[in-house]
Amino acid sequence: MxxxxxxxxxxxxxxxxxxxxxIAGVLIRFGEILLLGRKKxxxxxxxxxxxxxxxxxxxxxxxxKTTFQRSTFTLVAGYIFHIGIFVTLFLFAPHILxxxxxxxxxxxxxxxxxxxxxAVVTIIALLAVLAHRMSNTVLKFLSTKEDYLVWLVTILPxxxxxxxxxxxxxxxxxxxxxxxxxxxxxxxIFPFTKLMHSFTVALSRWYNGAISGYRGxxx
Amino acid sequence: xxxxxxxxxxxxxxxxxxxxxxISRRSFLKFCAATASMMAMSPAMIPKIAHxxxxxxxxxxxxxxxxxxxxxxxxxxRAHTATIExxxxxxxxxxxxxxxxxxxxxxxxxxxKAAMEENFGKYLLVVDGSIPMGNPGYSTIAxxxxxxxxxxxxxxxxxxxxVGTCATYGGIPHANPNPTGAVSVGxxxxxxxxxxxxxCPPIPVVITGVLTHFxxxxxxxxxxxxxxxxxxxxxxxxxxxxxRPFYDKGLFxxxxxxxGARKGWCLYKLGCKGPxxxxxxxxxxxxxxxxxxxxxxxxxxxxxxxxxxDGGGFYKALSMPTENITKTAIxxxxxxxxxxxxxxxxxxxxxxxxxxxxxxTTIDDLEK
Numbered sequence: 165m166x167x168x169x170x171x172x173x174x175x176x177x178x179x180x181x182x183x184x185x186x187i188a189g190v191l192i193r194f195g196e197i198l199l200l201g202r203k204k205x206x207x208x209x210x211x212x213x214x215x216x217x218x219x220x221x222x223x224x225x226x227x228x229k230t231t232f233q234r235s236t237f238t239l240v241a242g243y244i245f246h247i248g249i250f251v252t253l254f255l256f257a258p259h260i261l262x263x264x265x266x267x268x269x270x271x272x273x274x275x276x277x278x279x280x281x282x283a284v285v286t287i288i289a290l291l292a293v294l295a296h297r298m299s300n301t302v303l304k305f306l307s308t309k310e311d312y313l314v315w316l317v318t319i320l321p322x323x324x325x326x327x328x329x330x331x332x333x334x335x336x337x338x339x340x341x342x343x344x345x346x347x348x349x350x351x352x353i354f355p356f357t358k359l360m361h362s363f364t365v366a367l368s369r370w371y372n373g374a375i376s377g378y379r380g381x382x383x
Numbered sequence: 384x385x386x387x388x389x390x391x392x393x394x395x396x397x398x399x400x401x402x403x404x405x406i407s408r409r410s411f412l413k414f415c416a417a418t419a420s421m422m423a424m425s426p427a428m429i430p431k432i433a434h435x436x437x438x439x440x441x442x443x444x445x446x447x448x449x450x451x452x453x454x455x456x457x458x459x460x461r462a463h464t465a466t467i468e469x470x471x472x473x474x475x476x477x478x479x480x481x482x483x484x485x486x487x488x489x490x491x492x493x494x495x496k497a498a499m500e501e502n503f504g505k506y507l508l509v510v511d512g513s514i515p516m517g518n519p520g521y522s523t524i525a526x527x528x529x530x531x532x533x534x535x536x537x538x539x540x541x542x543x544x545x546v547g548t549c550a551t552y553g554g555i556p557h558a559n560p561n562p563t564g565a566v567s568v569g570x571x572x573x574x575x576x577x578x579x580x581x582x583c584p585p586i587p588v589v590i591t592g593v594l595t596h597f598x599x600x601x602x603x604x605x606x607x608x609x610x611x612x613x614x615x616x617x618x619x620x621x622x623x624x625x626x627r628p629f630y631d632k633g634l635f636x637x638x639x640x641x642x643g644a645r646k647g648w649c650l651y652k653l654g655c656k657g658p659x660x661x662x663x664x665x666x667x668x669x670x671x672x673x674x675x676x677x678x679x680x681x682x683x684x685x686x687x688x689x690x691x692x693d694g695g696g697f698y699k700a701l702s703m704p705t706e707n708i709t710k711t712a713i714x715x716x717x718x719x720x721x722x723x724x725x726x727x728x729x730x731x732x733x734x735x736x737x738x739x740x741x742x743x744t745t746i747d748d749l750e751k
Contacts, residue, residue: 166552166609166689171659175695176705187712188719195723199730257633258702261652265703266712276631335608336619337659337688340701 167337174344182348189355190363197364209378216377217370223383224369237296241289248286252279252322276329283326290319310357317353320346397598398437411436418595421588421667422604422614435599442598443498443506445536446480449529450522450556450565451512455547456482458584475594478506481524492525499539507597508540508575510568513549513556517564533571542576542603543568544593551579551610552689559693569610576603579610581662583686588667589615609689611661620657620683623665626650639680650677654698656685 165173227239253259257273264270294315297303324346328339353359361368376383395403401411415433419426448456460483477483478498479491486494498506510533515521519528527535537543545568548554556565569577580589593612596604604612621627629635629649636643636650649655657665660683664675677683682698685691695705 168659168685168688168690168694172690172693172695172705175703179704179708180706180711183708183711184715187715188722191716191719192723192726195720195727199723199727201731201734257630257635258651258700261700262702262704265700266708268709273633275633331619331622335659335661336621340659 167335167341171337171341171344174341174348178345178348182351186351186354190360193355193360194363197367205378207378210380211377213374213377216383217372217374220373220376220383221366221369224372238293241293241296245286245289245293248282248289249318249322251282252286252325255279280326280329283322283329287319287322287326290315290322313353314357314359317346317350318359321350395441396437397439397441418592422592422596432595432599436595439598441476443502444475444477444509445495445498445506445540446477446483446509446511447524447529447532447536448481449510449512449514449533449550450563451547451549452555453482455511455584456480459546459587459590475507488525492527495536499536503539505541506539507594508536508543509546510543510550511546513553513563513565513567514571515556515563516566517562521563530571533568537572537575540575542578542597543572544578544580544590545569545610546580546590547585548581548583548686548689548691551581554583555692557690557692577610578603578606578612581611581616581687581689583684583691585687586615586663586667586669589663607661611687615663615667616661616687618661618666620660620662620665620677621655624657624677625665626677644680647680650680650682652700653682654696654700655682656688656691656694656697656701657683658701660685660688660691662687 232239251274254263254271255274256279257276260270260273297307297311297315321343324339324343327333328336328343331339333339350359354362373383398411402408412429412433415436416426416429419429419432424432446456476498479495481487481491484491484494512522512529514529514533516530519530522529524532545551549556549565550568553561553565553567553570556563557567569579578593580593582589589612592615593604596602596612604614607613607616621630624630626647626649629647630651634643634646634648635652636646636648637652638644639653651658655677657677664683665677668675668678684697685694688694695703699705
């Protein structure tokens with residue numbers, strides 16, 4: 165298989181397979197959650213579920229002072245890599261082109277050197293959270309194999325993307341193909357791991373708030 | 384040094400030929416300096432190149448054209464002015480080239496056989512076009528299949544220069560579904576040094592550069608992992624493109640006639656393959672340094688890369704998927720939702736029947 169054939173495969177059939185697994189997986193996982201069903205709450209509602217739920221989506225996304233002081237590193241590094249992934253994934257011109265091709269519309273990009281710098285910062289933040297996970301006794305004890313796998317598939321597209329952009333080591337078609345392949349790996353693993361939180365985070369926060377709202381307590 | 388007027392053109396060294404064509408020593412040395420810098424050699428090499436070229440004897444060259452369009456030959460012979468490069472090209476003893484030679488039929492084939500015998504082990508073999516392996520009858524010359532002619536002629540060659548993407552990587556004949564079973568020279572010949580000079584067509588100066596290297600050192604230049612001379616194919620078009628700053632700034636032409644196209648912005652979104660293509664177009668340019676495809680407003684097709692024809696569409700940006708992912712996504716989503724609903728319904732009925740079958744435990748049961 166030549167380099168260009170490899171690149172064509174990851175851009176074509178490979179991407180197709182990954183997207184099928186990703187979409188089917190995410191929807192089935194969502195179906196599982198939504199169709200679980202809840203027992204009817206026989207207690208009288210003491211407040212609104214909806215407003216408390218929606219408020220909680222926002223309030224739980226902003227750390228309170230005590231939490232921030234207690235887990236400063238986790239919060240700062242966590243926010244950096246989440247925002248970094250958002251910027252590199254959604255604001256880089258070639259990525260936007262890919263989205264435009266699939267979903268039919270695009271949005272403005274930002275200059276490449278900013279994406280480049282963001283990618284470096286994001287990679288450093290991800291390395292830092294791994295070091296923290298492995299050095300903190302409690303975190304290490306709580307970590308499962310899945311946690312490490314998820315970390316790996318998250319950082320791989322960033323590293324391979326950075327290498328492909330700067331053409332380090334080998335030739336450009338192979339580097340680009342490896343980058344796309346790493347994204348496909350992420351897509352395939354995504355629905356079956358805790359990466360699903362990208363979709364369920366709003367849902368679960370809403371639910372937390374809704375329980376409190378029903379009971380008439382502050383969430 | 385005076386030129387011996389009686390000396391046959393065939394016996395003259397390259398230096399003598401150039402002087403007989405009115406090339407001054409100064410221009411000749413300038414050419415040697417340019418060649419040295421183009422091929423990334425130290426300035427100390429300039430006198431050596433000059434000396435080697437001066438005293439070089441006409442090398443015999445046999446040029447075989449297989450499944451090709453003659454574009455490579457056109458590219459190499461259609462120089463507008465007589466440059467030293469083209470004179471070097473003229474200087475070689477092109478003993479067989481069925482497009483350019485006057486002889487035809489048996490005469491032409493005899494010329495090839497004679498050149499092979501006289502220069503056995505020393506001649507250069509240039510090949511353009513791919514070789515059909517599906518059926519020998521797909522492409523023949525004088526009744527000889529391309530495969531047989533290549534294998535026969537390659538035996539006595541000092542080195543082989545595969546010219547054009549067809550000879551180097553199969554090219555257009557090799558494109559999916561490859562009806563003739565086309566293969567490259569490198570896939571058939573393993574025991575000779577092969578220099579791949581891909582491009583559709585390749586840049587003329589790359590050919591003369593390789594010839595100069597061969598005449599000067601008697602060896603082939605350093606090659607990359609797919610057999611291309613590193614000096615010409617060492618950098619991607621994208622890295623040497625004069626439109627690169629626009630890529631970095633995020634300024635792209637969206638169509639061929641929008642403001643971005645008129646302002647000369649980056650052609651990435653129009654499908655430019657510059658980022659994955661290694662060639663010298665952006666630096667040596669075409670037509671005596673006039674321009675190259677991107678400069679004239681068209682994205683790079685990636686013609687010097689293997690399988691460029693099947694690379695997913697010339698006008699599709701590199702980051703775009705090549706299959707219809709939208710359709711895939713919609714079908715998958717519909718299927719997944721249907722499967723989810725079916726599973727949900729099954730679970731619900733299971734739950735209902737479990738509720739119905741549920742027996743309440745009484746105190747009596749526990750006391751049993």
